[in-house]
Amino acid sequence: MNTALVINKLVVVGIGLIGGSLAAACKKRGVCSEVIGVARRAEVCERAVANGVVDRATTQISELAGELGEGDVVFIAVPTLTVKKVLAEIKSCLSPAVTITDGASVKGSVRDDVVAIYGGEPSQVVLGHPIAGSEKSGVDAADPELYVDHRIILTPLKGNGVNHIERVTKMWQAVQAEVLEMDVDEHDAVLASTSHLPHAIAFSLVDTLAHDHQNENIFRYAAGGFRDFTRIASSDATMWRDIMLSNKPAVLSAIDMFVANLTRLRGMIEAEDATNITGVFTRAKAARDRFTNMLSHQAYSKTMQENAHSHIVYKVAPGGTVQGTIRVPGDKSISHRSIMLGSLAEGVTHVEGFLEGEDALATLQAFRDMGVVIEGPEDGRVTVHGVGLHGLQAPSGPLYVGNSGTSMRLLAGILAGQKFESELTGDESLTKRPMNRVALPLAEMGASIATANEGRPPLKIHGGAALKGINYDMPMASAQVKSCLLLAGLYAEGKTSVTEPAPTRDHTERMLRGFGYDVQRTGDTITVESGGKLTATDIDIPADISSATFFLVAAAITPGSDITLTHVGINPTRIGVINILNLMGANIELSNEREVGGEPVADIRLRYAPLKGIEVPESQVPLAIDEFPALMVAAACAEGTTVITGAEELRVKETDRIQAMIDGLTTLGIKCHATEDGAIIEGGQLGGGEVESFHDHRIAMSFTIAALRASGEITVNNCANVSTSFPNFTQLAKQVGISLEVIRS
Ligand SMILES: O=C(O)C1=C[C@@H](OP(=O)(O)O)[C@@H](O)[C@H](O)C1
Ligand SMILES: C=C(OP(=O)(O)O)C(=O)O
DSSP: OOTTSSSSEEEEESOSHHHHHHHHHHHHHTOSSEEEEEOSSHHHHHHHHHTTSOSEEESOGGGGGGGOOTTOEEEEOSOGGGHHHHHHHHHHHSOTTSEEEEOOSOSHHHHHHHHHHHSSOOSSEEOEEEEOOOSOOSGGGOOTTTTTTOEEEEOOOTTOOHHHHHHHHHHHHHTTOEEEEOOHHHHHHHHIIIIIHHHHHHHHHHHHHHHSTTHHHHHHHOOHHHHHHHGGGGSOHHHHHHHHHHTHHHHHHHHHHHHHHHHHHHHHHHTTOHHHHHHHHHHHHHHHHHHHHHHTTOOSOSSOSOOSSSOEEEEEOSOOOOEEEEOOOBOHHHHHHHHHHHHHSEEEEEEESOOOSHHHHHHHHHHHHTTOEEEEEETTEEEEEEEOTTOOOOOSSOEEOTTOHHHHHHHHHHHHTSSSOEEEEOOTTGGGSOOHHHHHHHHHTTOEEEEEGGGEEEEEEETTOOOBOOEEEOSSOOHHHHHHHHHHHTTSBSEEEEEOSSOOOOHHHHHHHHTTOOOEEETTEEEEETTOOOBOOEEEOOBOHHHHHHHHHHHHTSTTOEEEEEEEEOOTTTTHHHHHHHHTTOEEEEEEEEEETTEEEEEEEEEOOOOBOOBOOGGGTGGGGGGHHHHHHHHHTSBSEEEEOSOGGGGGSSSOHHHHHHHHHHHTTOOEEEETTEEEEEOOOBOOEEEEOTTOHHHHHHHHHHGGGBSSOEEEEOOGGGGGTOTTHHHHHHHHTOOEEEEEO
8 A cells, every 4th residue: 555645445335425525535635546436326426437526436336345455445425224235235245354434424223233234343344423414415515625624423333443443533534524532322312412303303394384385485585594594404305314213212302302492482482471581592592602602613702802722822012102091891790790699689680881701701601501581791781580599490510610710609609508409610720729718618507518629629519408607707808708608698597797807899798788688797797697688770880990900000010101991990899909009109090980889980090100119018918819910010110129918819819820920020030039928029121021821811911011011022821811801801902002912823
C-alpha cells in the first residue's frame, strides 16, 4: 500500500447521499488508491461513474472478492434494514482482513445483524454513524464537503480489532470529520431524541396537513415557519421507515414523552393559562438560543463577545487617555437577587437593568429549571412570574451555575428549605471554591447537605429537612454566607440571625424589605423570621460599581482623563473603591444622587489627579472586595508604597486574586509581593508583557486597563470569563479610548 494513502481501496455499497459523499470526499482528497461503487441498479452505477463520484462501479459485491484484502475498506451505506443482507453477502465472499464499516443511523439493530451473521463480534466490522444527513438523497446529492466539521460516531464492538478501528477513524478524519466513540445503546437513545423524534414529527405534521381539505391553501400560505420546521419531511422515506422500525423502543419512548408534553400544552391553551404557556415558550427559547450559541461555539449569554470554550486573548496597546460618559451594565449582586426573590414572591416582578452576563444568567436558568416562568432578558428587562416561597419544582437534573459563587451559595440556602433533592454544580474554577462556609451552618440549621472532598462543589442537598433558626457568628465577612443563611431562614422554624464581623453588602436585606418581608438589624446582627411572604415588586437595577471600577481606575491612572459613569449603585456597603481612591488622591465627584428601588445611585465623574500609595484601611476591605485587582493596578501607578492587609478572602475568589495580581504586576516590572492577607506594592513604571488572568474576569479587565500606563503592549491570556460579569467590556473600553484587540482561537 502506498504510504501516503490513508486506506487502500474504498468500496462504497449504496451510492446515495451518504455513500456517494464519502466516495467523492475520499477521491477529492486522495485518501485511497481507488473508489469502487456498488449499487443495485446499473443506471446508478453509470451515473456515479459519469459524475466522477467513483472510479468504477458494479452491481455485484462478489465481483470484488479476489481483489480486496488488508488495508481496504468497505463502507455500507444502504437503508438500515438492508444492512443485514449486504453483510451476509460480504461474509460469504470477502476476506476477513478487509475492514468493514457502515453509516446506518441505528446501531443496536446492526449490531444484532452482525452477531447473527458472524456468530459473534468479528474483528473486522466497525459500526459507525456519520451525523451529516440532509433531506437530499440519491447519487446526484453526493457532496465531497458533506463531512467537513461534522461528527462521526463510531460504536466499536468488544471484538473489534484496533487496526480496523484505527483505519476507519483515520479515513473519516481524512475527509475532515470529527470522530467520537459511543456505546451502541447510548447512541440509539441519544439519536432517538435528537434525530428520530424530530423526523417522526415532521413527517407526521406534513402528512396531517396534506390530508386537510384546505391543504392547497395551507401549503400556499405556509411561509418561513412551516418551511423551516418541515424541511426534514423531504428526507428519504425508506431510510426513515427503517430507522423508526430498527430503533423502536427508544423512538416510542421519545414519542410518548413528546405527546405527553404536547397534551400538556394543549391543556394550557384550552385553559387560557398565559403564564404557563409563556413558561414553555421562554424555556424553549432560552434552550434553543443556548443551543444555537453552542453550535457556533459560544456560551449562553446573548450579548457576550467571548466564549468559555475558546481561548480569548486581549492585546492592549500602551498609552491613550480615557474620556466620555458611559453606563456600565447592571449590578451583578442585585441581578442575582432579583431573580431569586422574584421567583419566591407571589405575583409578577418586573426587573429593569438586569445584567445579561453569564453569572446572572446562570441564576436565571436555575430558576427556569425549577419551573419558574421568566421572560427575557430583553435589553435588561426581565419579567419573573413568582411561584411563592413553596412553589419551586424539583429540577430534572443538577443545577449548573457556571463560574458563579454567588449563585451557588445563595441557592444553597434556598434549596436547603425545599422538599425536593437538588444538586449544584459549576465550572472548573467554581469547583475549587470553598462551600463549607455555607454547608456547615446550613447543616447546623438541620439541612442535609453533602459536598465533595474538602467542602468543594458539587453540593448535594437532600430536601425535606425541617430547618431550625440559629444565631450564626460569621467567621469571615461574606455577603454570600449571610445571604445564604437569611434565605434559608425564610424556611426555618423561628428566627435566624447572622452576625457579621464587618459590614458586607446588604442587597439581600434591602430587597427582602422591598418585597415586603421584615428584616431586623441590631448592631452587626441581621435577623429574619419564617412565616412571612414575599410580594412581587418592580426592581430597577443600578449600574454595577464593580464594573464601573475598571473605568474609574483607568481614568485615575491616566493623565488627561475625564470620565463619567452614570446611574452607578453607591450603596454604602459597596463604596470602598471610592473611599480608597479618594484616600489615594483621586479627584472624584458624585452628582445626581437619588434612590431607585431601595438602592442609592449617582453619576460618578473622575478626572485625573496623581495618585499616592496608602495603607488601605482594613475597614474598607469588605466594601471593595471585588475591586482589589483594579485597585492593585492603581497602586502600581501611584507614587510610593501601598499596603493591603485583611484581604485574605481574595485568595478564594475565581482565582487566588492576590497571587494572580502580584504575578502579573511582577511580569510588568513592578516591585511588589504578596503577603498572607494582602500585598505590598511599590508604584513604578509599568512595562509591557504577557500576563495570565487564570480565567478570572476581574484579573483580565485589571491588566487591560493597566496598559494605559504601560510602556509596551500588554497581552492578557484567557479572557473569556469577562462575559460572566461585564459582557460589553471590550466595546466600552474601546469607546472610551483603550486600544484593545480581541484575539480568539
Ligand atoms: O453577595 C454577593 O453578591 C457577593 C459577595 C462577595 O463575595 P463574598 O460573600 O464571598 O465575600 C463578592 O465577592 C461577590 O462578587 C458577590
Ligand atoms: C467573586 C465574584 O463573584 P462570585 O463569587 O459570584 O463568583 C466576583 O464577581 O468578583
